[in-house]
Every structure is written in structure tokens, then in C-alpha cells.
Amino acid sequence: MIQVFKGRKLYAITLIFAMLGALLPMATANAAYNLVWSDEFNGTSIDANNWSFETGTGSGGWGNNELEYYTNRAENARIENGNLVIEARKESYGGMNYTSARLKTQGKKSFKYGRIEARIKMPVGQGLWPAFWTLGSDINTVGWPKSGEIDIMEHVNSEGNTHGYIHWDVNGHATYGGASHAVDVTQYHVYSIEWTPSAIKWFIDGVQFREANIANNVNSTEEFHKEHFLLLNMAVGGNWPGSPNSATPFPAKMYVDYVRVYQDGVAPPSSGPIVSGGTYKLINVGSGKALDVQSAGTAPGTNVQQWTDNGTNAQKWTLYQNADGSYKLISVNNGHALDVAGSGTADGTNVQVWNDLGNGAQKWNIVQNGDGSFKLINVNSAKALDVSGSGTTDGTNVQIWTDNGSGAQKWTFVKL
Incomplete structure (x- = not known):
């Protein structure tokens, strides 16, 4: 003793x-x-x-x-x-x-x-x-x-x-x-x-x-x-x-x-459990439009935007949970990860697809809102995945921005 x-x-x-x-x-x-x-x-x-x-x-x-x-x-x-x-x-x-x-x-x-x-x-x-x-x-x-x-x-x-x-x-x-x-x-x-x-x-x-x-x-x-x-x-x-x-x-x-x-094995009480390895479309609550790889591009650095839900691979994302509990989102269209350009941390930094590197710029904490939607908080910057200017038109850019709880930062996950 x-x-x-x-x-x-x-x-x-x-x-x-x-x-x-x-x-x-x-x-x-x-x-x-x-x-x-x-x-x-x-x-x-x-x-x-x-x-x-x-x-x-x-x-x-x-x-x-x-x-x-x-x-x-x-x-x-x-x-x-x-x-x-x-x-x-x-x-x-x-x-x-x-x-x-x-x-x-x-x-x-x-x-x-x-x-x-x-x-x-x-x-x-x-x-x-x-x-x-x-x-x-x-x-x-x-x-x-x-x-x-x-x-x-x-x-x-x-x-x-x-x-x-x-x-x-x-x-x-x-x-x-x-x-x-x-x-x-x-x-x-x-x-x-x-x-x-x-x-x-x-x-x-x-x-x-x-x-x-x-x-x-x-x-x-x-x-x-x-x-x-x-x-x-x-x-x-x-x-x-x-x-x-x-x-x-x-x-x-x-x-x-x-x-x-x-x-x-516990599912969040929304549109179904977020399953590591599952494929989803992400629909923005503010605009009703889907998270989309611009022009279905395949090159690293291709811009990510919102676009009318059309069911194409450019709007399909496979989620994989990282060891720290965050997620990476891999585009079905090109195999690249949802990425904050240049590992930026400033409001308005662009979101793109890039080679899967496993760094903080490609890690997202998925947090449920009170209305059942989700916000995606970037691990590197601690900022939210956001539709620029709360826009509602096709082609509106997606960026990171200080978490403010607006519809532009709320996403519904639809399992495919």
C-alpha cells in the first residue's frame, strides 16, 4: 500500500x-x-x-x-x-x-x-x-x-x-x-x-x-x-x-x-444514423441545394459549391470516421477529400476537393443541431461549412465561416 x-x-x-x-x-x-x-x-x-x-x-x-x-x-x-x-x-x-x-x-x-x-x-x-x-x-x-x-x-x-x-x-x-x-x-x-x-x-x-x-x-x-x-x-x-x-x-x-x-451503434435522432463508410448527399437547409463538386471535376483543387439536387456522383460523399471522432468526406466522383484550401483558418476561406491527406483541413466534426440538421466544423479552423452569403442560387460558393447557427451552415444528410 x-x-x-x-x-x-x-x-x-x-x-x-x-x-x-x-x-x-x-x-x-x-x-x-x-x-x-x-x-x-x-x-x-x-x-x-x-x-x-x-x-x-x-x-x-x-x-x-x-x-x-x-x-x-x-x-x-x-x-x-x-x-x-x-x-x-x-x-x-x-x-x-x-x-x-x-x-x-x-x-x-x-x-x-x-x-x-x-x-x-x-x-x-x-x-x-x-x-x-x-x-x-x-x-x-x-x-x-x-x-x-x-x-x-x-x-x-x-x-x-x-x-x-x-x-x-x-x-x-x-x-x-x-x-x-x-x-x-x-x-x-x-x-x-x-x-x-x-x-x-x-x-x-x-x-x-x-x-x-x-x-x-x-x-x-x-x-x-x-x-x-x-x-x-x-x-x-x-x-x-x-x-x-x-x-x-x-x-x-x-x-x-x-x-x-x-x-x-446509437443513431442520432434525425434522418438516420451517420454511418462510417456510408454514402450521402448533403442538402443545405438554407437553400435546399446539394453540396456539389463544380462541373463534376476530378482535379485536386476543384471548387465545391451548391447546386440543385441532381443525383450525380458530384453530389455524393462517402463518410469515414477518423480515430479522433471527426470525419473525412470523400467525393464519389473523384475520390478526393472535402478540403479547406491552403489549410486556411480565416472566414471566407474556400472549400475544395484535394488528395486525401488526413490532415486537419480535411477533418470535420459533425454536430447535430436542435432541429435535427447537422453542422460540419472543420477541425483545423474550428469554423463551419457555410454557403457564401447565405446564397440560394446554383453555383454559390461553399466556404468556412465562424459558426453562427444560420441555415447556411445547416446540412441534412440523406443516406444513399
């Missing part, structure tokens, strides 16, 4: 069994999931249908001797430029010397199994402790650790890695996990788990670094075969990171671009 300070309690880490725990830098994520829920943080305020706040100091600094007071103020949590911003501040509040925020989906959204991911960038500094994690939905009745806890991502101080852990009950607290491979947390990365009846696997940008065996409730892991809710927070101080010092930067901001949950 090894005593360490870590996580949300003073943990007694019991090394019970081999949990498939070696770093696994060559393993990549499963591509067989469909998006079932997401928060893209593109509104003007935090969505109360998805998130609630935990406030105050908790019991004993949330069980970890943390030093912050969690608030529900905009100073500590808000939507800003398409991100959830959680901001830790050095200020006197509620008898504490720091403030921050802690959000949860408890009672609103909960999940069992699937891929759970968030795209996050974080501050570094002594005493800072941002996290993306889950708790069992029955925590109010069974308590912790019988509820189970999955730490998808935790980062402390200025370390050049993150951590992934699980916590559960085996006649007392048990834990398993450890550090990731090297990563610059001050840049955006996708932190995720793949959670199945057999295992929990941890990934950064689709690259696996750890795995825990939970098959058949091995070693009393029944906590991981029930619904969990999600949490995002940034603690200040506590048993694991220790206290801030004079060099710790305040205010310290954690940016969350999105949170997404995918599940195997």
Missing part, C-alpha cells in the same frame, strides 16, 4: 492487480461511435439544460484541502468565443483567498459506456489543478467511492503530462491509473476515454496511454457498469498540487472548446 496525495480525497492507493496499465503510445481510438450528445459552447451563456454549478468550499475543501471558493459568477465561468471558460482568481471570497468554478451534468445528462471527450487547453502554475471527470449518478445514495469515479484528465502545477485514474470501492477505497505521455497542456488537445463493458481506455488526441480492465466486474469494479455524470472544474491548491506561490499566474483560465459523448 502506497500513501500519496492525489485526486479528490487523501487516497490510499492499493496496487491490487494488473489493470493493463503500461503506457500504450501506439494504440489509437475506436472509430465505430456515433455522436449522441455534445455541448459546443457556442451560445451566449452556459446551458442550464446541461450544466449546474457546485458552489462553496465543500467538505474539507472538497475532501482535498482545496483553497478555492467555487462560485456561479460569470467572473469564474462563462461562454467566451465558443469556449467554456473556467477562471481561477486570487481574491477574498466566502472566507477563502481564491475563487473558481465547478460544473456538473448531474441530474441533467448521464451516460454508461461510449467515448467521452473534451477539447481543452489549460494554464500551468504551482497550485493549479484543472480536471475533466465523472462520478456515478448514484453518489447521493451510495456515497464515494462506491459511486465510482473516472478521471478522464487531471493536470497539476506545471507538469508536462496529464493523469488518468479510476476510483472505486473494494471494502474500502481502491484506485488505478497514472500519468500520460508528454503533452503541452497550454495548447488545445482532445482528452478522452473509451469506456466499454470490458475496459476503460485513456487517450490524448486519439493516442492511448493507459487501460483498465473492468470485464465481468473484476476486482469489484461494478461501479463502472452504471450511469455516470460529467464534471469540469479547476481547483486551486489541495493535497496533490500544494498551494500556489508568488509565481502562480492569476487569473488562470481553462478553456473548453466542446464536450462530446459518442456511443457504439
